[in-house]
Amino acid sequence: MxxxxxxxxxxxxxxxxxxxxxxxxxxxxxxxxxxxxxxxxxxxxxxxxxxxxxxxxxxxxxxxxxxxxxxxxxxKIGGIERSEDNVIAGSGVLIKELLDFCIENSLSGLEWAGGLPGTLGGAVRGNAGAFKGETKDNIVEVKSLGLKNNSAMQNEKIRNKKECKFSYRDSIFKSGEASVEFIISVTLNLRPGDKEEIRKSIQQKIDYRNLKHPMNYPNIGSIFKNIPLDSLQKQLQEKFLPYVKTDPFLVVPTTKLLALSGLKGRRCKGAMISDKHPNFIVNVDSASEKDIRALIKIAKETIRKRYGIPLEEEIIYLPR
Ligand SMILES: Cc1cc2nc3c(=O)[nH]c(=O)nc-3n(C[C@H](O)[C@H](O)[C@H](O)COP(=O)(O)OP(=O)(O)OC[C@H]3O[C@@H](n4cnc5c(N)ncnc54)[C@H](O)[C@@H]3O)c2cc1C
Incomplete structure (x- = not known):
């Protein structure tokens, strides 16, 4: 090897x-x-x-x-195949490849993921979501392999959707007992649809992202999770009501709080809190991990002081 x-x-x-x-x-x-x-x-x-x-x-x-x-x-585990009503895909398949397959085969259900970058394995682990959809919506079962050497063969597991314990940007593979497992392949439940409608719906999401996200700089998407409305005190719920959106339950978009706190455009060396979408911290000029972390710290401290809200990272750190 x-x-x-x-x-x-x-x-x-x-x-x-x-x-x-x-x-x-x-x-x-x-x-x-x-x-x-x-x-x-x-x-x-x-x-x-x-x-x-x-x-x-x-x-x-x-x-x-x-x-x-x-x-x-x-x-880089690839491969997409149809099996009766389901689609089985390798976990290294890019969401973009999967969506192209859906269009090609007139399969509906995954349109919400238009423009979602990364692999299917990454999306399952973090239960990635957008436009009121979440990865869990399409899952039938997930095959994974335990990261224990020498006994890898015995550690292959298949979990149905319920056993994957999906929740908001979370699953058993992220914070549960399977967090040391490697997702190998995923069976998805899709339904026949109209090819042109599917293509259009996916393209709309891509266009929206291109308009709203700072795609001109390297980034890793939203840094922080949105804030569930029902986790806030009544007074704050009322204050933020005009900004509430469904994600897929009611949330206050963190990007709004960062904007209201004057953090747009805040820089630390090569890193910047995006002025286009402040929940993105962009690499504008050879930023280091330290520069990004410094801005994450500033954002968390500012929001805690101003609103008493503890922001929680959506991103993953390596090493943890
Ligand atoms: C421009 C942009 C927009 C984005 N928009 C969204 C959005 O709308 N909604 C959203 O939820 N996310 C969004 N993201 C974040 C990201 O795209 C998703 O979380 C994506 O699903 C991550 O997949 P990945 O393959 O890149 O994972 P990576 O970044 O490579 O890894 C993320 C974590 O998953 C683990 N992992 C990866 N593959 C496997 C596997 N096969 N088995 C077990 N663990 C694995 C890694 O170890 C790591 O801990 C966005 C990112 C960008 C850059």
Whole structure:
């Protein structure tokens, strides 16, 4: 197996940020992944789950300037096939590829994901959502592999939707008992639809994103989760009522709070709180992880002081 050494992770990050991985390997199939677990030959990794990290599209992850002192597995497990009413796709399939497949095969149900970057595996783990839809809406079952070396074969699991314990930007694979598992493939429930309607609906979401998001700079999407309306005191609920949106339940958009707090355009060296969409912190000029973290800290402190609301990151840190 081709275990590479000292591979610069910024080249695999949508942020263009991140130091080297001690070891790095790309997997294109479940079989290869099992082989990686069997063969990972170095003391630094064997048996230590915190020394193994999974990288999908790198669109939701802030990687340390120091890199990762372990093995990074870059997921390229592809393949999309139809099985009766369902579609089974490899976890490394990009959402864009999946949507192209849906259009090609006149399959409806995933239109909400138009313009969502990253892989299917990443979307399942974080229950990615947009435009009132969430990844969980389309899930039948998820196949995963435990990240325990030598016993990888015994650790293959199939969970139905309920067992995946999906909630707002969360699942059993993110914060539950399966957080050390590698999602291999996903069975999705879609329905026949009108090809042109599906294409149009997806394109509308892409156009909306291009209009609203700061796509001219490297970014990893929204930094913070939105704030569930019912988590706020009555007085704040009333104050923010004009901004409330459905995501898929009622939330106060964090971007609004950041804008109201005068944080648009706030900079720390090469990083900037976007003035177009302040829940995005953009890499305007060779930003480091430290610059991004400094702005995250400022945003959290400002919102806590001003409104008493604790912001919670939606993004993932590597290492955690
Ligand atoms: C411009 C832009 C817009 C965005 N808009 C949205 C949005 O509307 N809604 C939304 O929810 N998100 C959004 N995001 C965030 C991001 O695109 C999603 O969270 C996406 O699903 C992440 O997928 P990924 O493959 O890039 O994951 P990565 O960033 O590579 O990884 C994220 C986490 O998932 C883990 N992971 C990845 N693959 C697997 C796997 N196969 N098995 C187990 N764990 C895995 C990684 O270890 C890491 O912890 C946006 C990002 C950008 C850049």
């Amino acid at each position: 081709n275990f590479q050494k000292n591979i610069l992770l910024k080249n695999y990050s949508n942020y263009k940020i991140g130091g080297p991985a001690k070891y790095f390997i790309e997997v294109t199939s479940a079989e290869e992944l099992k082989e990686v677990f069997r063969q990972a030959p170095f003391d630094a990794v064997q048996g230590k789950q915190d020394k193994i990290a999974i990288l999908g599209g790198g669109t939701n992850i802030l990687i340390s300037d120091q890199g990762f002192d372990g093995l990074v597995i870059h997921n």
